[in-house]
Amino acid sequence: MKKTTVFLFLLSSIFLVGYFALTTYSEKIYQNTLLSSPKKMVEAPINKETVSDSIAQSFPKPNFPNDSLLINHLLGKFDYSKDSFFTSVATEHCSKPMYLQKETYKKFKEMYAAAKKDGVSLKIISGTRNFNEQKSIWERKWNTNIKTMDSLKAAKTILLYSSMPTTSRHHWGTDMDINSLENSYFASGQGLKEYTWLKKNAAKFGFCQVYTDKKNSDRTGYEMEKWHWSYIPISSHYLKKYEELITYKQVKGFQASELAPKLKSIEDYVNGIDKSCH
Ligand SMILES: [Zn+2]
Known part of the structure; x- marks a missing residue:
């Protein structure tokens, strides 16, 4: 017991x-x-130095158009539906009919599949926009703003998030907006999960967030856009070519285009991207 x-x-x-x-x-x-x-x-930690070294260099060099076609791409003055460098995007990958450069789209599809495996859905909500499409966005905003603002303020207000025609990376077929056009969407829940996934993985497929938080960098130009991603193996070449081939003489053909030099549209906006995306 x-x-x-x-x-x-x-x-x-x-x-x-x-x-x-x-x-x-x-x-x-x-x-x-x-x-x-x-x-x-x-x-969403990301090593800027590693990414800047790896993105452009770790991909095979794509075929680039000759300079005369490239100038048209840079300025958006071409018909992407008839351009041999471009292709339409399948409906499962986008929210409306659109086009991208073939190489950009090929890599996006790889990224899309990898994200899907991790339970993350990536939908392109805006792809290539030509000069006329950008002009209608710009002039619609201009006509609203100019009713209540002086011309410089009216233009600067548009330039928080939208480009002058001839200066938009959306002309190039390398850049796209993904899932939402609101930074707040990416701050919590599903949006935060998607943004965190992109920050961690997009570089593996050649994509980079060009408009990062200006507070943490010496970047100029547009405000932060957590939705705007660029295919760097092509767009870094296009940016170099922009500096070489485009001047303010070609930034014209839309309302308030004469303000472009004063607003430093090329120096501060076209070139105002995150260092890690060059
Ligand atoms: Zn965009």
């Missing part, structure tokens, strides 16, 4: 100590997770 009592006492002690140790340990793990995971999600 005594032996049984001692045995039972020992058994329940072991059980109690074990239970206490286990709950304390799990609580610690739980607290650590709570403390560390939101930080990771918000920071």
Whole structure:
């Protein structure tokens, strides 16, 4: 009888100590997770130096158009539906009919599939826009703003998020807007999951967020756009060519185009991209 009592006492002690140790340990793990995971999600860490070295160099050099066609691409003055460098985007990848450069689209599809495996859905909501499409966006905003603002303020207000025709990366077929046009969408929930995935993985496919937070960089121009991603193996070449081939003489043909030099549309906006995307 005594032996049984001692045995039972020992058994329940072991059980109690074990239970206490286990709950304390799990609580610690739980607290650590709570403390560390939101930080990771918000920071979406990315090594700028590594990305800038790897993006342009770790991809085979695509075929580029000759300079006369390239000038038309840079200024958006061409018909992308008839251009041999461009292709239409399948409906599963976009929210409306659109075109991209073939190479850009090929890599996007790879990224799309990888994201899908991780439970992340990527839909392109804007792809290539030509000069006339950008002109109608610009002039619609201009005509609204100019009713209540002086001309410089009216233009600067548009330039927070929209480009002058002839200066938009959306002309190039390398850039796209993904999932939403609101930074707030990417700040929590599904949007944060998508943005965190892109920050971690897009560079593997050649994509880079060109309009990052200006507070953390010496970048000029447009405000942060968490939705705008660029295919760097082509767009870095296009940007170099823009500097070489385009001057303010070609930034014309739309309302308020004469303000472009004063607003430094080329220096501050065309060139105002994150360092890691060059
Ligand atoms: Zn965009």
